[in-house]
Amino acid sequence: MKYYDKLIFELSVPGRVGYSLPKNRFDKYSIDNLDKNLKRESELELPSVGELDAVRHYTNLSQMNFGVDTGFYPLGSCTMKYNPKINEEICSMPQFAALHPLQPAECAQGALEIYYNLAKSLAAISGLSEFTLNPFAGAHGELTGLMIMRQYHILRGDTKRTKVIVPDSAHGTNPASAAVAGLEIVEVKSTPGGTVSIEDLKPLLDDSIAGIMMTNPNTLGIFESEIPQIAQLVHAAGGLLYYDGANLNPMLGKCRPGDMGFDIMHINLHKSFSTPHGGGGPGCGPVGVRAGLEELLPAPHVRKDNNGKFHIESTDDSFGSISQYFGNFGVMLRAYTYILSLGKENIKYVGPLSVLNANYVKESLKDCYELPIEGVCKHEFVFDGLKDKSTGVTTLDVAKRLLDYGYHAPTIYFPLLFHQAIMIEPTETESKETLDAFINVMRLVAKEASENPEMVKSAPHNTPITRVDDLKAAKQPILKYRDF
Amino acid sequence: MAKVIEGLFYSESHEWVKIEDGIATVGISDFAQKELGDVVYVDMPEIGATVTKGSEFGAVESVKAASDLYSPVSGTVLQVNQDLTDSPELLNQDPYTNWIIRLENVDNADLAGLMDAATYQNKFN
Amino acid sequence: MYKYFPHTAANIQEMLAVVGSDTLDQLYCDVPEHIIYNKEYNLNEQMSEQEIRNYFNALAEKNQKLCCFAGAGAYDHYTPSVISYLTNRSEFQTAYTPYQPEISQGTLRYIFEFQSMICNLTGMDVANASMYDGATATAEAVMMMVASAKGGAKKVLVSATLNPLARRVVDTYAKFHGIELQTIKEQDGATSLQDMECLLAQGGVAGVILQQPNIYGIIEDYSGFADRIHNAKALLAMNVNPSALAVIKTPAELGADIVCGDGQSLGIPLTFGGPYVGFMACRKDLVRKMPGRIVGATTDTEGRRAFVLTLQAREQHIRRNKATSNICSNQSLMALWVTIYLSIMGKEGLKEVNDLSYCGAHYLFDSLMATGKFSKLFDKPFLNEFAVDYKGDAAKLQKFMIDNGILAGVRLKDIKADAGDSTLLFAVTEQRTKEEIDNFVGLINKAAL
Secondary structure (H helix, E strand, C coil): CCCCCCCHHHHCCCCCCCCCCCCCCCCCCCHHHCCHHHECCCCCCCCCCCHHHHHHHHHHHHCCECCCCCCCCCECCCCCCCCCHHHHHHHCCHHHHCCCCCCCHHHEHHHHHHHHHHHHHHHHHHCCCEEECCCCCHHHHHHHHHHHHHHHHHHCCCCCCCEEEEECCCCCHHHHHHHHCCCEEEEECECCCCCECHHHHHHHCCCCEEEEEECCCCCCCCCCCCHHHHHHHHHHCCCEEEEEECCCHHHCCCECHHHHCCCEEEECCCCCCCCCCCCCCCCCCCEEECCCCHHHCCCCEEEECCCCCEEEECCCCCCCCCCCCCCCHHHHHHHHHHHHHHHHHHHCCHHHHHHHHHHHHHHHHCCCECCCCCCCCCCCEEEECECCCCCCCCHHHHHHHHHHCCCCCCEECCCCCCCCEEEECCCCCCCHHHHHHHHHHHHHHHHHHHHCHHHHHCCCCCCCCCCECHHHHHHCCCCCHHHC | CCCCCCCCEECCCCEEEEEECCEEEEEECHHHHHHHCCEEEEECCCCCCEECCCCEEEEEEECCCEEEEECCCCEEEEEECCHHHHCCCHHHHCCCCCCCEEEECCCHHHHCCCECHHHHHHCCC | CECCECCCHHHHHHHHHHHCCCCCHHHHCCCCHHHECCCCCCCCCCCCHHHHHHHHHHHHHCECCCEECCCCCCCCCCCCHHHHHHHCCHHHHCCCCCCCHHHEHHHHHHHHHHHHHHHHHHCCCEECCCECCHHHHHHHHHHHHHHHCCCCCCEEEEECCCCHHHHHHHHHHHHHHCCEEEEECEECCEECHHHHHHHHHCCCEEEEEEEECCCCCECCCCCCHHHHHHHCCCEEEEEECHHHHHCECCCCCCCCCEEEEEHHHCCCCCHHHCCCCEEEEECHHHHHHCCCCCEEEEEECCCCEEEEECCHHHCHHHHHHHCCCCCCCCCHHHHHHHHHHHHHHHHHHHHHHHHHHHHHHHHHHHHHHHHCCEEECCCCCECCEEEEEECCCHHHHHHHHHHCCEECCEEHHHCCCCCCCCEEEEECCCCCCHHHHHHHHHHHHHCCC
16 A cells, blocks of 8 residues: 545646537527526536546555555454355446436336345245345444334333343444434443443343343453343333344354344344445345334335235334335345355355354464453453553554554454453454464564563554544534635 | 542543532543543533433544443533544543533432542552 | 355364353353344245246246336436446455545545535536435535524525426425425426515524426526525525536536536436435535535645544534534445446537437427417426326326337426326436337327327
8 A cells, every 4th residue: 555645626727628528509599598596506626537537546546545455454343254246236226327216116126026035035034934135234224223123112002112122242333323212321330341231231121121232242252141030020021022143144144133132123234244345335234033023114114016016005003114215225135146146055154153253263362462351252342452551552552553564453442341442353254374474473573562562552553554643533523615 | 540520529430520609510530631642633512412321422533443422410511622633642641630621500419429539549559 | 164154163162162151152141142143033944046037037027127207316328338337346345434444445546536526517606515315415414504504584485487396305304303404486387586585584493495307398587586595594405416516507507506406417327216326515614514425635644645534523423412403424435426426428418418318308399289288388498307297087098108218207296286187297318219219109009198
């Protein structure tokens, strides 16, 4: 990677163009006829660049970026698996790109069939009854799921259920989504073993509880073995169980959230189902429900009739809509391609191989890094910093030093249960050779931390830029080109 | 070691208050500013707003953290410290000189349940 | 084994030995046996790439390719060829959120460019790194106005001329978030200033949502609206078509405090509704109430210009349930799409797109009127979209047009409950040629009423 400092505005030369449009053949018409009172007054300051200027600029920018295709990306809770290229090919088929979302159902049967089939596939994989694919992302799926939860209680006239239980180890989006959905958060503590404490849970289960949000395995990578019992308790108290599908990958092929007792869940297609993260999106966060809750799903809803025709519907019990159209259809095309590619005979290895990779890395490093919770992990695990606490080298420093060696950093300082958390998730698409090389570098960094702590603390040294001044960015915000 | 000033009253959420001539001056403790790190922004209420003891009246932000401010006493906002708008770092430099809000219509009885300097200091020993 | 799993049988044995397990199954010893899934999923058998291609080609054939005269929030604009070429670069595509600025300057810089361009288009001070879509951005604007309201106002007024597809999302968020919505009546296809004043006078209003151009394609004259809203101590949020802002008054010029909308009109293909990109911009003093990611400029330890995610104390990973929103991602790659589009088109190109669309739409309008089969609904200025009444059966006409390969607009009643049975909403972009419009009008002449 090399440092490149331009912004597109700095390449602009008045009079230069990068576009071509057809000649205006509508004589006697002109936008100049628009009432002056309605016209823009201020100057438009978009760049004037040639096509090659733009191509070189964005190519140069891309070369300051690190992706899964660049190298190993052990980012915990993010499931940075390989993004297959056939997915991209299918997603860019021009026949799909040209479809208007309000095109009548009878002339969009192919698109609706894809939506329907993907939803059915996800239902089979998760052990639930029906899915909506409309939510745009994981957090959006959480919000959708919580709205379903509230709608369930509202329709039963049980309006006092306004609280949702969230473990203290939960992803930060859980409490934030609950707040947007108008629910109050009740936190349940983790045991020293990292799982939800049944003893702490029991007294919380009164008639003000709408349900509980859990991810299983949890954010420590530990399977909540008492989940059948938790499900029984929550259901007995009249609540529903929401499964945060951010950690679904290790369950693929081995265990279905529906069988664990969950009523509602979301899936991050950009995690378990291999669609690219795109530097932060677009994602897709389908939401599934168990039998009996299907009518609560948001509109529009895709249904199939007895003649095999697909329809766009909305039900009376639906809680509403959470997207202008059908969600991120392009992302669905990629995920469906992935499921078709793997088929039932391969998808069952996704979970076990991801778990094997995580345990292999954990066992190979636990003599240099502090492993707070022993035992078998699932797809990810958490270290609490370096074993050698005398060096003054923090988790942040370790993360930054890894960048020098051509790795993306793991997730750091999350979960909040450990002060120096380093959360590693290798995913099933990484080979033993890749993991061995990473293990060697992690060991090397631990050694460097003891022998030359100052060098690690000032890392990275080989990246396009060094550490940035966060404080300056927050205190004197420069948020657009004009602010310079 | 976090500094504690005699003559102020402290809350569990690390705000301090001093009542003089029926006017309460409220700020955050040295411990609170150290925990937060470099303060980049202070969110303050409107003048004239009513705050009640224990309720939120604003927030303090650093780069990687944010902390809500809870009023140690009830009252009406008389003044907010405008210096903090441009120089939030004043809270790091001296959190006791650089108060955040001043309240009128306060009741001395609200000081009940707050800690004096010695009790607050003991929390850190 | 399989192309996406690099493990050989020997690898698995070596790794299991290190882990201290005999089998892969043993790695699940902590999962109660009765919830282990021992069956095969009810899914297809694996498909080769050739089979995948054939499968999707067959499905693609089941969609009808239509010449598009529909809009209602999604427009068939031209996409320059370089965009997909550049956005498909895997360094952009396979990266995560730019949490490590040292190896994410590519993503951070294009987001900064995106924010700069959205600010310039809208005239606002700050913009975020993007939202999911225009409808959710509007719902977030509603929540942001309530969160910013001093004195606990929890009511938001929404113009009847807001796209009903966005409105139903706003309704959903508001219902669960405890926000009361009131509709400002429309009069002659535009927001009634008088009705808005009445509703404002009742007090407790945190903000107002207006759309430009509105659901009928009309460019509303919003002069005087902002003053009245601000006098009532409320905020004005505008949902706008960003492409149109190259030629029509900016929300800032109209006094808006918050601006939201969908960036689809900036060269994003229709793709059956997504992925598109929502956006949000606001006045500087409201930035701490703004949802979503924001990128800022700073320097690195060597003093070089660098970019980083900033003002993060607003966000869910720090504030949890007190965050401004639960959004924790954006539509980053689509923001890149729009950024490259605006770079390639530049200000001249974007104006030309609007001119071509304007001319095509007005030519279609006049031609339809000349057939004698349509009547005017409103006498208001429009840009690239307009609503008219068909004198026959609108549903039948649409069916006839589909049989002839044309998507003859949107039947307004399908999305707006109070619209007339025969009201059709037509949109024309620069992609519609004069020949296509003439062909369309020719078919109208042939269609039975």
